[in-house]
Amino acid sequence: MKIKFSFLLLFISIATFAQEFNATVTVNAEQTGRTKLSVFKTLEGAVQDLINQNNWTDKDLESYEKIDCNFFINVSQYSSDSFTATIQVQASRPVYGSTTSTPIFNFKDNQFNFRYTEFQPLDYNPNTYSSNLVSTISFYLYTILGIDGDTFAPMGGENYHQEAKLIVNTAQGRSEGWQPNDGNQSRFRLNADFLSNNFSKYREALYIYHREGLDVMYEDVKAGKQKIVEAIQMLREVNNSRPNSILMRSFFDAKNNEITRIFSGGPKVDLTEVLNDLKRIAPLYNKKWNTIKN
Incomplete structure (x- = not known):
């Protein structure tokens, strides 16, 4: 009985504290005129699982400490496994001593084209580029963690911004948004500014x-x-x-x-x-x- 009870506590601990995000993902495909295709709903669930069911840090968080975030993927064109889209990312963190939260990030990325085959597994590996979809989502998660860390301690998000930089480096040359010449609204520029002494x-x-x-x-x-x-x-x-x-x-x-x-x-x-x-x-x-x- 004692062993069973210990195992139960371990299971509860893992289930309760493993993840860092409470994410909601919405895929809007109205512009494609093909909203009934199941791939869009499958994509929505796959991205949400990627975010919510993986460990992105080595921290154990209480449920109230988790970061609420929303990912709005607006697909304008779809053909075979090719998606032309934009992504809006929003995040908030709790305000101490209250039941309210404060927005910490609100960003629209217009350089979000990717390939995805229905039921394709989405896994993040910091040392390997698997797809622009996984790299972009992972990049924004570490950027959010970096901003969240900066709000709790001076330069407290440094390690997470550095992790986001690794994603930038791995993804460079693979798709738009990752290179210095991709404009002032690119993922490259966002990360470079966070890590610049000028900021x-x-x-x-x-x-x-x-x-x-x-x-x-x-x-x-x-x-x-x-x-x-x-x-x-x-x-x-x-x-x-x-x-x-x-x-x-x-x-x-x-x-x-x-x-x-x-x-x-x-x-x-x-x-x-x-x-x-x-x-x-x-x-x-x-x-x-x-x-x-x-």
């Missing part, structure tokens, strides 16, 4: 915004808001030296609603300077910034 202050701002800002608001809202102001001022400095970067765009694509909400109520802090910063750094969201009353 170390950006990553420091991620820590201040989340760990010293959001995560303290459960006990001191004003102190948390002041730290978020400080983080935005740091982002202004980064933007002054590297304007319109892929990191800055992805940050405000994820955070514009949250920032508007935080500064639109609760204890007041001086917003004169930070509102000017927001309008300069992220002018795309000026309508939202204009709704914030100082």
